[in-house]
Amino acid sequence: MSDTHLHVDGARVLADLHALRSIGAYKTGVHKPTFSDAHMRSLEWLAQRLPEAGLMAAIDGIGNVIGTSMKSGPKLLAGSHLESQNFAGWLDGPLGVVYALEAARVINPDPNVNGSVEVAAWCDEEGHFGHFLGSRSYVGDLAETDIDAAKDRNSGRTMREALREVGLEGRPRAIAERGRHIGYIEAHIEQGETLESAGLSVGIVTSIVGIWQYRITFSGEQNHAGTTRMAVRKDAGLALARFCVAIDDRFPRACGPRTVWTTGRITLDPGAPSIIPGRAEMLFQIRDDDTGVIERLENLLRSMAAEVSAQSRCSVTVELLRTGAPAVMDTTFQHAIEAASCARAGGRSIRMPSGAGHDAQVLATIMPAGMMFVPSIGGVSHHWTENTGDADIVTGAEVFVDACWRLLVP
Amino acid sequence: MSDTHLHVDGARVLADLHALRSIGAYKTGVHKPTFSDAHMRSLEWLAQRLPEAGLMAAIDGIGNVIGTSMKSGPKLLAGSHLESQNFAGWLDGPLGVVYALEAARVINPDPNVNGSVEVAAWCDEEGHFGHFLGSRSYVGDLAETDIDAAKDRNSGRTMREALREVGLEGRPRAIAERGRHIGYIEAHIEQGETLESAGLSVGIVTSIVGIWQYRITFSGEQNHAGTTRMAVRKDAGLALARFCVAIDDRFPRACGPRTVWTTGRITLDPGAPSIIPGRAEMLFQIRDDDTGVIERLENLLRSMAAEVSAQSRCSVTVELLRTGAPAVMDTTFQHAIEAASCARAGGRSIRMPSGAGHDAQVLATIMPAGMMFVPSIGGVSHHWTENTGDADIVTGAEVFVDACWRLLVP
Incomplete structure (x- = not known):
């Protein structure tokens, strides 16, 4: 009516x-x-x-x-x-x-x-x-x-x-x-x-949707970009880039139909052109209206981080900054x-x-x-x-x- | 003697x-x-x-x-x-x-x-x-x-x-x-x-070694990290991460025995947790004592950038900032x-x-x-x-x- x-x-x-x-x-x-x-x-x-x-x-x-x-x-x-x-x-x-x-x-x-x-x-x-x-x-x-x-x-x-x-x-x-x-x-x-x-x-x-926000930090070894051979580097920035790509490859198989995820900020430390970053950080956000989906994705994120820490030269920590049901x-x-x-x-x-x-x-x-x-x-x-x-x-x-x-x- | x-x-x-x-x-x-x-x-x-x-x-x-x-x-x-x-x-x-x-x-x-x-x-x-x-x-x-x-x-x-x-x-x-x-x-x-x-x-x-330094800029579309579906995003930060990984995969086949390359700084614009980056920038450096190797790698870099611009939703420009023979x-x-x-x-x-x-x-x-x-x-x-x-x-x-x-x- x-x-x-x-x-x-x-x-x-x-x-x-x-x-x-x-x-x-x-x-x-x-x-x-x-x-x-x-x-x-x-x-x-x-x-x-x-x-x-x-x-x-x-x-x-x-x-x-x-x-x-x-x-x-x-x-x-x-x-x-x-x-x-x-x-x-x-x-x-x-x-x-x-x-x-x-x-x-x-x-x-x-x-x-x-x-x-x-x-x-x-x-x-x-x-x-x-x-x-x-x-x-x-x-x-x-x-x-x-x-x-x-x-x-x-x-x-x-x-x-x-x-x-x-x-x-x-x-x-x-x-x-x-x-x-x-x-x-x-x-x-x-x-x-x-x-x-x-x-x-x-x-x-x-x-x-709820918003879950994370700080993901990569720890490697800061060193001279001229004198440190590629084979011995522990480049935290490169580890971060690989992680971003891995998220983009693996999240689609675990997400819900309307899940979105975003890396809004990346910081390399010290951030100088001639220094291999010893530390790198990304702000990462997941949004969904289904907390079950969010939990599944957070678990995936943490297991991916554990894989990187176990298999690569850099270690990764995932820190939950904000949750919103x-x-x-x-x-x-x-x-x-x-x-x-x-x-x-x-x-x-x-x-x-x-x-x-x-x-x-x-x-x-x-x-x-x-x-x-x-x-x-x-x-x-x-x-x-x-x-x-x-x-x-x-x-x-x-x-x-x-x-x-x-x-x-x- | x-x-x-x-x-x-x-x-x-x-x-x-x-x-x-x-x-x-x-x-x-x-x-x-x-x-x-x-x-x-x-x-x-x-x-x-x-x-x-x-x-x-x-x-x-x-x-x-x-x-x-x-x-x-x-x-x-x-x-x-x-x-x-x-x-x-x-x-x-x-x-x-x-x-x-x-x-x-x-x-x-x-x-x-x-x-x-x-x-x-x-x-x-x-x-x-x-x-x-x-x-x-x-x-x-x-x-x-x-x-x-x-x-x-x-x-x-x-x-x-x-x-x-x-x-x-x-x-x-x-x-x-x-x-x-x-x-x-x-x-x-x-x-x-x-x-x-x-x-x-x-x-x-x-x-x-000579140092060649580049600013590589990715242009996508800035948008809301909550309301923009993954399928329609033009995420410049993700394009940058993929580019870093591609460099790491492809440079080893084209470089010299002592070439080194480094991404020392990454900037996402605007760099906010809830905004898809519309622009992203990396400072990239190559060092070698053979200008032939550097030229080969620079050509590879530029052709990779052209591929990204042709095939993805973001465009890439490679700008030479500094050369040192x-x-x-x-x-x-x-x-x-x-x-x-x-x-x-x-x-x-x-x-x-x-x-x-x-x-x-x-x-x-x-x-x-x-x-x-x-x-x-x-x-x-x-x-x-x-x-x-x-x-x-x-x-x-x-x-x-x-x-x-x-x-x-x-």
């Missing part, structure tokens, strides 16, 4: 997204690091819009914007974030916030709906100061000491200094009232090309998005895991959560050329508002 | 080396960067010793110490350097200088020898400010503008500032008087383990060292190329040149644990002085 009387205003959605794009514009994208002037002006912009949706707006002590409804009945929380990566895209974050705002504007005044949509913009999803600090604060998973320790990864400015400078020092932090919400829903650009390449309009997120999206939310997609997007949807992390994984720890994706042109992400076609943005808004309505009016 | 009346004073050689070791001592090695206080005191120490060998000492405008003989007859130039790498060994440089001093002390006063040994300590062989600045100045291959541009690679202090601070500003630079010398001879620790592992005392250097050591000098080794070291010598660069390659551009090596314990180089046994040091001194004598009295 589609509630055809819901009038989603596509032009208003696009106008709002362009208004946010004009704050901190960079080429065709934006540059809005957390607590930058452009970020703060974006939060103010949202706070001024929320009353249009019958919501009371507040910016809390960690920079979350929360729009609270006074209407009776069930409440659905919806949102995303407003800061950006450095010199990045205009939709990563704002799309989900504007969809949530539109859902609230359409649904909350509707006298036929016994319930309302509340809107949130979570601070620092992009991780300038930490990992999901805003949403973690809201679910009660962020201590004052975590804030004390947080620093801007680029400037080194502490979070305390930043909060003071933007005028949020001393404000209380909004904490979720248990049982208030039937759940949380978030829309986001896909950041990949699954939807675009299949000609689809909507991704129904089944789970948000996958977050499963609520099936009721998946059904609602699918039904909305059938009603508003001709059913051009697919169920898929999210390879990127989102605030929804944090909210999912205390309430049912769901996510939907709209297509990304060329799958470009975290770059100012990131984009989505206007028609896809508007269709996505219609599906999102419809899904919110279905969740509130079962 | 050995001139058995030559009395090389091994105890004096060891005492001199220990005197130099005590200036700027660091653990069992030394820390004497170019123009440091410890380096300058080492130059003064040498200048004060030279008159004992009948030589007039001068420290010139670039920090070379030159001991000039007033004796008639042929003149042989001998030397090495007195600065060190940071926190490095006590013999790398000083050994050759003290051997030259000992040769001058033994030979110059000898009324039976119609000729003399002149002694030099070349400044900055270790390259704190540039490449062989002292010896290049002496052979006339260093312009004032080169000195203007030279900077300490660690502190950033300009060479002009350093020269002013140590009181050498404005002094004339000593330039080689063409035809004055029958040639140049230099002794050095091997910095490898060829001699030690074969139980030999002397390496007779046949050539000093090999320097062939004079055969008369090689014969003299070999005869001296037979007379003084039971013939326990081997002819070998030098994989490291030395001032002899610079002097070889204007006069015949020769080099000899003494063993390095464990082949350790450019580290404070670098060492050579006393017996090997003394034997080396005897062979060196004997070789100088043979070159002067043919």
